Amino acid sequence: MKNLWSDKKAEATVRSLRRAGVPKPLADCVHASRLLGAHPKLVRHGGGNSSVKTRVSDLSGMSVEGLHVKASGHDLDGIGANGFAALDLAQLRRLEDLNVLSDTDMLAALTRAKLDPSQSPPSVETLLHAFLPAPYIFHSHANAVLAITNQPDGKAIAEKIYGGEVIVLPYAMSGFALAKRAAAAVRQSPAARGLIVMKHGVFTFGKTAKGAYGQMINLVSRAENRLRSGRKKNIFPAARITLGARQTDVAPVLRGALYRHMPGGAILDFRSNKAVQAFVNGRDLARYGQAGPVTPDHVIWTKAKPVVLNPDDDVGRAVDDYVTAYARQFQKSNGRRGPKMTMRDPAPRVALVPGSGLYGIGETAWSAAIAADLAETAIDVIASAERIGRFAPAPAADIFDIEYWPPELAKLSTAVPPPLAGHVVLVTGGGSGIGAATARAFRSAGAEVVVADQNVLAAESVTG
Numbered sequence: 001m002k003n004l005w006s007d008k009k010a011e012a013t014v015r016s017l018r019r020a021g022v023p024k025p026l027a028d029c030v031h032a033s034r035l036l037g038a039h040p041k042l043v044r045h046g047g048g049n050s051s052v053k054t055r056v057s058d059l060s061g062m063s064v065e066g067l068h069v070k071a072s073g074h075d076l077d078g079i080g081a082n083g084f085a086a087l088d089l090a091q092l093r094r095l096e097d098l099n100v101l102s103d104t105d106m107l108a109a110l111t112r113a114k115l116d117p118s119q120s121p122p123s124v125e126t127l128l129h130a131f132l133p134a135p136y137i138f139h140s141h142a143n144a145v146l147a148i149t150n151q152p153d154g155k156a157i158a159e160k161i162y163g164g165e166v167i168v169l170p171y172a173m174s175g176f177a178l179a180k181r182a183a184a185a186v187r188q189s190p191a192a193r194g195l196i197v198m199k200h201g202v203f204t205f206g207k208t209a210k211g212a213y214g215q216m217i218n219l220v221s222r223a224e225n226r227l228r229s230g231r232k233k234n235i236f237p238a239a240r241i242t243l244g245a246r247q248t249d250v251a252p253v254l255r256g257a258l259y260r261h262m263p264g265g266a267i268l269d270f271r272s273n274k275a276v277q278a279f280v281n282g283r284d285l286a287r288y289g290q291a292g293p294v295t296p297d298h299v300i301w302t303k304a305k306p307v308v309l310n311p312d313d314d315v316g317r318a319v320d321d322y323v324t325a326y327a328r329q330f331q332k333s334n335g336r337r338g339p340k341m342t343m344r345d346p347a348p349r350v351a352l353v354p355g356s357g358l359y360g361i362g363e364t365a366w367s368a369a370i371a372a373d374l375a376e377t378a379i380d381v382i383a384s385a386e387r388i389g390r391f392a393p394a395p396a397a398d399i400f401d402i403e404y405w406p407p408e409l410a411k412l413s414t415a416v417p418p419p420l421a422g423h424v425v426l427v428t429g430g431g432s433g434i435g436a437a438t439a440r441a442f443r444s445a446g447a448e449v450v451v452a453d454q455n456v457l458a459a460e461s462v463t464g
C-alpha cells in the first residue's frame, strides 16, 4: 500500500485549517484522517476513526487535557475539523478504574465529557483512544488485516508477521471492556506501535500524525505481502452455471419480494465485475459467502449474511426463507447482553446471484450503494483470506450483539443521508443541456433520477 503522505501537501492543508481557527494538532490529525479515508482498502462509509490528544479550552476558557476524536458515523474521507468531538480526557481516563460500565452509562459518560455539547456524539471506540497513551491514534478496517485475522489460525499468522511490534487481541466487541484490555496490553508492551483486534481491524500509534499514518501503511503493507505469498491459483472453483439470470428478470421480482418486508420499498444497486463473478459463481459460495461479515462494523449496513438467489430458485421463497432464518436468529440471541431489543426489518441487504452479480439493497439508492460497496469490500477480503487459508469470521452470536448494540444502531440515525435521499425524480428531456445538468444536480443531492429523452444514448450517458 502506497504511503500518500507529502510534507508539502500536509503543510498546505494545515495552513488553511489553521486560518479557520483549527489548532495545529487537530489540523494534523484531520489531514492524516483524510489520507486514511481516501483509500477504500483501509476504510469505507463511516468506518475507522482517529484521534489526537492536546490541550483544549473548556467553555469557561480554562485549559484542560483534551481528546479530539472522530465523531460517530462521519466518513474519514474528506473529513473536516467539525467531524471531530473534543472531550475532557481526564474525565474519560478516570473511567478506567471501574470494573464494569454498562453501554448506557458509557454513552452517558461520553456525552458528559464533551467540551462542546453542540458537537456530534464521539466514536463508539472513544474509550480505547482515551485509555491508550499515544498522542495520535488511527484505526482502520484494512482489507489485508481482515483477510489475515479472519482465519482459524489468524492470531498465529499475525504474530508471525509483526513479531512483538504489534499487540494482537482476540475478537471482542468495541466499548469499555475492549478499551480496558487494550490499555492493559499496551502497558505490558510499551514499545508496541500498533494493536490488532482479531476479525475487526488495526490501531496504530504515533507521536505525530505522519508517524501514526506511516505506521498504518507499514502494517497493512506487511499483511498484503503475506497474502501475496498465498499459492492458491483458483480461489473460487466454479460451479456449473450454464445461464446467468438477467438483471431485468431478477431485479423486479426481487424488489417485489423485498416489499413484503420493507414497507417503504427497496432500491437495488447492481454490481458485477470479474471479482464479483468469480465469487458468486464459486462452488462453495454457500460456505464462504454466508459465513458472516468481514468486520462487525459492516453489519448494520449489510446484515450478517447475504441472501443467495440460485438460478432455479423461487426468488420470493428465497427472500421469505432468509427472513424466517433472520427472525429465528433474533429470537435466539435477543436479550443475551442486556435489555430485550425490537427486531429491525428482517429483509436482506445484499443478494448474491450466481451467474449474474450482486445487489446492494437499501431504503434509498444511497444506502443500497453502501451495502453494495461493503459487499465488494467483503469479496476482496474473503478472496484474500481463501487464498492463504479459510475465511472464518466472528461467531453469529457476537455479530448479533454488534447489530443490536445501541451505539451502532445510533449510527443509522446519525449517518447523515444526502438531502434528497429517498426521493425519485423524473427529468424529461434530461439527455442534454439544462435537463442533463438538472438531472446531475438532483443525483448529486442523493435523489434517484429517471431521465427521459428522445435520444436514449444521451439519456443513458447522464444516468450512467
Ligand SMILES: [Zn+2]
Pocket (backbone or CB within 6 Å): 048, 125, 139, 140, 141, 200, 201, 297
Ligand atoms: Zn472499528
